[in-house]
Amino acid sequence: MHRHSRSRAPAIAAVGIGLVALPALGYALAANRHRKGSDTAPGYTARRSFGHYDVVGRTVTIRRPREELFRTWRDFANLPDFMANLEKVAPHPDDPARNTWYLKAPAGKTLAVETTIAREIENELIAWRSTQDSDLDTEGRVTFEDAPGERGTRVGLIIAWHPRGGIASKVVAKLSGKSPELQARHDLKRFKMLMETGEIATSVRRRENEAAADRAERPTPNEEMT
Amino acid sequence: MRALTWHGTHDVRVDTVADPEIVNPRDAIIKVTSTAICGSDLHLYDGVIPAMKPGDILGHEFMGEVVETGSGSTLEKGQRVVVPFTISCGGCFHCHIAQYSACENSNPVPKQDMTETLYGHPMAGIFGYSHLTGGYSGGQAEYVRVPFSDVGPIVVPDHLDDDTVLFLSDILPTGWMAAENAEIQPDDTVAVWGCGPVGLFAIQSALAMGAARVIAIDHYPQRLALARSLGAETVDFRHTDVREALMEMSGGIGCDAVIDAVGMEAHGFAIDNMIDIAKQKVGVGADRASALKQAILAVRPGGRVSIPGVYGGMTDKFPLGALMEKGLQIRTGQTHVQRYLEPLLQKIEEGALDTTFLISHRLPLEEAAHGYKCFKERQDSWTKVVLKPGMDAHPTAAG
Structure with missing residues (x-):
């Protein structure tokens, strides 16, 4: 475990340098290097704030080859299949690095966020950030690394956003409920299900109930515990 | 439908x-x-x-x-x-x-x-x-x-x-896995709490795996009779001090392996169980674990504890000291x-x-x-x- 974490360090350092202009995510990724002592926990799990940004990070292990997972994620048209609040991703007609992400907003509205790919390493990493014109100040990255033995691939997702960036950010905060961590975890779990089983588990008895059940099944855990 | x-x-x-x-x-x-x-x-x-x-x-x-x-x-x-x-x-x-x-x-x-x-x-x-x-x-x-x-x-x-x-x-694989989790060796004396379906299948499985003796514990006569029909000896906890009986029946050694096939709604007249029943009734929901607590005391040092019985939450007054000091192994799970x-x-x-x-x-x-x-x-x-x-x-x- 320890050896494995250490072997990962160069990749993290590279990302940190690549995103040096992006303060929150850069800090979250690079926190390991600046820490005193021997704590090897991911930077985003630190009990600290990241300035003006909120940062969410989640990792999931998927028993599929790294290349297959990268390929699926890189085709952004696939993302709405497992990201609950993403309606669609539309590519820019001229610039292949640019995409517009359409997020589901309350009252049937849609929020458009234009992003550009900030960095890409085939089969390892995709990083993106919102463009200057975007309503929402956000950035994120997904990483793919081999897990030990036959355990498949570790997929790590980190998303940072500026929560005080106007009305759009408030909408996003509302979308992700009380816990953006929960949303990231749910999205990654659905990605895992899709890749490992070819489908997303549901307990509904009839197809017509699926959409309703999906909505009803998404309160926060505290609400559902009662 | x-x-x-x-x-x-x-x-x-x-x-x-x-x-x-x-x-x-x-x-x-x-x-x-x-x-x-x-x-x-x-x-x-x-x-x-x-x-x-x-x-x-x-x-x-x-x-x-x-x-x-x-x-x-x-x-x-x-x-x-x-x-x-x-x-x-x-x-x-x-x-x-x-x-x-x-x-x-x-x-x-x-x-x-x-x-x-x-x-x-x-x-x-x-x-x-x-x-x-x-x-x-x-x-x-x-x-x-x-x-x-x-x-x-x-x-x-x-x-x-x-x-x-x-x-x-x-229940058949559940009883079988319960016996497998007890890692039964030839010459073993195995005690099984609960002669419901899982307990009975665990008894049958333990004997099939070569246990020398299986002792079944319950309080329903019909269920104890079924356990006897499978080849188990039986102890009725309403009439007998279970721990003393098990120590005597195992020649003062204790049972080599114990199986709790009762779970969270154990019957039992021990005072801690009565308190747990009362708590469960008023909704503060502690798991009643009297069978498991008794099993942990009855098993010999270095013995195995298998828990096919269902638990969902927490329990208190758990004999953690006995678990550690006797060097017990616990295996459980769905x-x-x-x-x-x-x-x-x-x-x-x-x-x-x-x-x-x-x-x-x-x-x-x-x-x-x-x-x-x-x-x-x-x-x-x-x-x-x-x-x-x-x-x-x-x-x-x-x-």
Whole structure:
């Protein structure tokens, strides 16, 4: 475990340098290097704030080859299949690095966020950030690394956003409920299900109930515990 | 279709509900021919498992005929199958290492949060066993939607009738795994708390694995008689100091292995159990664990503790010191049913394991609510209830 974490360090350092202009995510990724002592926990799990940004990070292990997972994620048209609040991703007609992400907003509205790919390493990493014109100040990255033995691939997702960036950010905060961590975890779990089983588990008895059940099944855990 | 639905504590009814259909590609629809009421269904009946919703269809021990298949199912219409109570995807790490009941993908994502909060990790999906385990509609119904039907169900040969193979769905492998978890060695003395269906199958399994002696503990005469018929010695805890009896019967050594086949709703007159009963009644919900506490004191130093009995929450006054100072090993968990289906089906075919001795009552599905009431209130004589929906309820070798 320890050896494995250490072997990962160069990749993290590279990302940190690549995103040096992006303060929150850069800090979250690079926190390991600046820490005193021997704590090897991911930077985003630190009990600290990241300035003006909120940062969410989640990792999931998927028993599929790294290349297959990268390929699926890189085709952004696939993302709405497992990201609950993403309606669609539309590519820019001229610039292949640019995409517009359409997020589901309350009252049937849609929020458009234009992003550009900030960095890409085939089969390892995709990083993106919102463009200057975007309503929402956000950035994120997904990483793919081999897990030990036959355990498949570790997929790590980190998303940072500026929560005080106007009305759009408030909408996003509302979308992700009380816990953006929960949303990231749910999205990654659905990605895992899709890749490992070819489908997303549901307990509904009839197809017509699926959409309703999906909505009803998404309160926060505290609400559902009662 | 008709189905047994939960409406509240001690309130179950047979209702008319919408038929299931194929939702995901790997689904199959099973027309149920036999389905049993499980001892763990009584925990739902008694309202001690949270996250039940009115209208939930109960039942996780069932078998039947395949009547519809999704594009990804490997089953064929007309096949007779027994369905494991745990739902397993076959593709995740835990399924890959045959820890099927820890499947990472069978509990729908939003439903995983509850057990992830309670236990640190989500539980797998289970048929008809609350929304903690997915909220899947259960098998005490005419039809069931079976997800991942290419992984779980086992096709059974026509010459074995329903009563002979039905218990492959849960209690037979659960009793077997309980004995396996006790790591039984020749010359061992094994004590089993609880002579319900799982306890009785654990007794049978322990003897099949070569235990020199099995001592069964219960207080229902009929159940103790069944344990004796399998070859166990018996202790009635109403009349006997169990710990003293076990020490004497094992020559002052203690039992080499102990099996708690009772779980969270233990009967028992020890003062701590009475307090736990009172707490459970007023809803502060401590698991009653008197059988387990007694088992930990009765097992010899270095011995093995196997826990097939169901627990859901916390308990207090747990003999942690005895556990550590005696150097005990504990193994427990929901059964990895898929691991045992083939070998146990083979043992049934060879006549090495008997399953039908357990069944005390066979009822039509319509009388399921009566079945629950009697299984709960008359545990001595109602040892196992099998429900038979529909006209094809009782196929024989001839038909």
